[in-house]
Amino acid sequence: CVSEVVAKRLTLYLRCFIQLKEEGYDFVSSKELAERFNLNSDLIRKDFSYFGTFGKRGVGYNIDEIIEKIKTILGLKKVYNVAIAGAGNLGKALADYPKFNEGTFRIVAMFDNNARKVGRKYGVNNIPIFHVKELPEKVKELEVDIGIIAVPARAAQQVADSFVKAGVSGLMNFTPARIAVPSNVKTVCADFRAQLEMLAYYVSNLKKS
Amino acid sequence: CVSEVVAKRLTLYLRCFIQLKEEGYDFVSSKELAERFNLNSDLIRKDFSYFGTFGKRGVGYNIDEIIEKIKTILGLKKVYNVAIAGAGNLGKALADYPKFNEGTFRIVAMFDNNARKVGRKYGVNNIPIFHVKELPEKVKELEVDIGIIAVPARAAQQVADSFVKAGVSGLMNFTPARIAVPSNVKTVCADFRAQLEMLAYYVSNLKKS
């Protein structure tokens, strides 16, 4: 099993390779990759040789092959069923987001406590909205792997508990509230602040130069 | 001026210190910080000594002091005016998000091309929605520093061009479309996929163990 630090790097490399592929590249060397995305080329070579993947001298890594290889290592080859708690502004934006419904992730259900929203289907992918009371039963029936929390902060912990009780092992928390989960469940916080702060740093430095 | 790589690390440290402060800590050593957040303690000490900040032997860094210091280095001490293009699901969720409207960032306007939305004020912060035709004039009048792009992908480039022409130097692109901007403008892509992929990796590995 891959360590968490290496998995974070592989996820980052994957985004870089996918971007290069979209720009029409077929091969890239560790040096070119490092220069383009501000990475460490020694570490790139070390990471890939650990998994038995080597670039061809003078040519580099085959981008299609390495994308498949990383996806296999990270376990991204299967499809993960995702459910969203909170069919509000954010929940609806996520349900319609094209990148969430291609390949690795499939949104299979939404949950809400507002009776006017329950019983409908939402968005381009016709996702059913169930009452949050039905969350435990529907999560099991639809074999949900990952829960997304997009409810108001005060309801976050309650919704997390419900996902965990129903057997979900991964949670993505969009609320500002900190949630407590057992050790066998992993949560990540989705937060734009870090990216916004990077932008602020640029804006203040651009003005200076 | 701080290099981009160091700025990324400082942004990351800042999140870690803010989290520790919320948990009630006053001091932390570089070693404790490294263990808690999977960082490199040598690099932490090197980064801070470069800026003339040293931990007290046996006690560590004063968390309040170091948060202020990092904010000053990154230029986060001033308030940045932010405008959102696209008053749809995502735009509205961002406008109401409490973390965007405290301290460093203030959302001052939204823009949309749907006549039924224009002329209203949205959300808990009463943010005015202008027609996207008024973007150049309002961005100058309200001294907008950062533009957020939350329109459909096909309109992303056009909206980016309008922000850039109006003098904005930082853009946060939420759409899947790639946008081209001049070299003096910085863009970041807001994308949850990397975090979702990390979750998928955990979920597939938890099942195995």
Ligand SMILES: NC(=O)c1ccc[n+]([C@@H]2O[C@H](COP(=O)([O-])OP(=O)(O)OC[C@H]3O[C@@H](n4cnc5c(N)ncnc54)[C@H](O)[C@@H]3O)[C@@H](O)[C@H]2O)c1
């Ligand atoms: N991470 C980020 O960058 C980011 C950005 C924007 C918003 N947010 C956060 O996302 C959350 C949702 O924001 P929004 O703008 O969509 O809010 P919203 O009010 O539009 O939507 C919340 C939805 O949750 C439902 N709800 C309330 N209590 C519930 C419960 N106990 N169980 C199930 N459903 C419940 C409501 O009926 C509503 O449909 C908030 O916590 C907000 O702070 C995070």
Ligand SMILES: NC(=O)c1ccc[n+]([C@@H]2O[C@H](COP(=O)([O-])OP(=O)(O)OC[C@H]3O[C@@H](n4cnc5c(N)ncnc54)[C@H](O)[C@@H]3O)[C@@H](O)[C@H]2O)c1
């Ligand atoms: N980065 C992410 O993780 C993420 C998550 C969800 C959605 N998205 C993306 O965010 C964008 C918005 O998503 P949404 O769900 O809010 O869509 P939406 O349809 O609810 O909102 C789009 C808004 O933009 C307005 N609009 C359309 N063309 C415009 C133009 N030329 N100028 C100004 N306004 C215009 C519409 O009137 C509407 O109000 C999409 O591109 C979507 O793919 C990204």
